[in-house]
Amino acid sequence: MPPRKRARGPKKNTTKTVQSDSDSEGTPGTAAQRKGKRKIEKSTKSKDRAASSDVKDSPGKISYSHWLMKSEPESRFENGVDVKFGIEDLKALPNQTGCWDGVRNYQARNFMRDMVVGQRAFFYHSNCKEPGIAGLMKIVKEAYVDHTQFDKKDAHYDASSKPDNPKWSMVDVQYERMLKRFVSLAELKRLHLEHRSKGGPLKDMALFTRARLSVQPLTAEEFDFVLSLEDKEPV
Numbered sequence: 001m002p003p004r005k006r007a008r009g010p011k012k013n014t015t016k017t018v019q020s021d022s023d024s025e026g027t028p029g030t031a032a033q034r035k036g037k038r039k040i041e042k043s044t045k046s047k048d049r050a051a052s053s054d055v056k057d058s059p060g061k062i063s064y065s066h067w068l069m070k071s072e073p074e075s076r077f078e079n080g081v082d083v084k085f086g087i088e089d090l091k092a093l094p095n096q097t098g099c100w101d102g103v104r105n106y107q108a109r110n111f112m113r114d115m116v117v118g119q120r121a122f123f124y125h126s127n128c129k130e131p132g133i134a135g136l137m138k139i140v141k142e143a144y145v146d147h148t149q150f151d152k153k154d155a156h157y158d159a160s161s162k163p164d165n166p167k168w169s170m171v172d173v174q175y176e177r178m179l180k181r182f183v184s185l186a187e188l189k190r191l192h193l194e195h196r197s198k199g200g201p202l203k204d205m206a207l208f209t210r211a212r213l214s215v216q217p218l219t220a221e222e223f224d225f226v227l228s229l230e231d232k233e234p235v
Contacts, residue, residue: 064114064217067121068207069100069137069173071214074128078155087123087134087178096175097140100215101148102156103168108215112171113143121173122226124207126214132184133226141172180230187235188226201225 073086083102090098103109117140122133146168148154149161161167188207195203202225206216218226 062217064111064219065116065119066218066220066223067111067115067119067139068124068133068216068218069121069214070124070126070216072127073125073134076127079153081153081155083155086125087137087175090123090137090173091175093175097172099141099146099170099172101146101170102154103146103170103215104156104158105213105215107210108213109167109169111213111215111217113169114217115139115142115171117142120176120223122218122223123175130182130184132182132186132188133179134182135178136176136227137173138176139171140174143169143171146170179227181234183226183229184234187229190235 071085071087072083073088075082075084077083090096100112103112119139121137121139123135123137125131125134145166148156149158149166149168150163151157158167185207188202188205191200192202192205192208195201201219201221205222206213206218210216
């Protein structure tokens with residue numbers, strides 16, 4: 001969620017600060033494990049996984065290919081830094097591309113490390129007057145070191161993270177389009193409750209079962225159903 005440090009990141013030095021996760025689920029892997037895993041995914045799986053439905057890479061682990069990523073579209077200051085960053089801010093960046101930095105939750109970080117170039121994500125406006133899904137973006141660079149963890153002036157500086165053993169990662173995302181209409185949290189919650197009682201694709205949606213995570217996985221069925229709502233009248 002930034003305009004704070006307006007530009008840092010890929011070629012154009014664009015940056016994005018996301019909503020900080022308040023919980024701390026998940027367990028970081030070793031540096032060797034993370035490096036090896038990313039190398040395998042990039043060399044053998046990236047193209048296939050980007051367009052695939054959800055599959056299991058290993059027993060008990062689901063490999064997701066769709067995402068929901070939260071950011072704050074309204075001004076809020078942390079350590080004197082405005083962490084505001086809505087979909088219009090992403091759209092205004094050079095090449096409509098920015099780095100999704102500031103994630104400080106192990107499970108959310110691990111989900112980003114699973115992302116593959118070409119996968120799509122909903123841009124979700126959070127911590128605002130009307131939370132909900134505003135538009136679509138795509139992953140254009142896979143996980144790499146989040147530089148903001150080392151910046152003492154950054155709202156998400158982490159003194160315990162060291163350059164030779166960084167804790168936090170980020171990905172680069174590119175604006176794709178706005179949804180035809182805004183899909184609100186209230187609408188999604190009504191559908192989630194209905195699907196829980198009667199059956200439906202949103203019955204286990206992470207937005208409600210893992211609500212505090214700022215980066216959440218979606219099944220292909222969940223993603224397709226939510227996307228279809230833009231062509232329907234609000235519930």
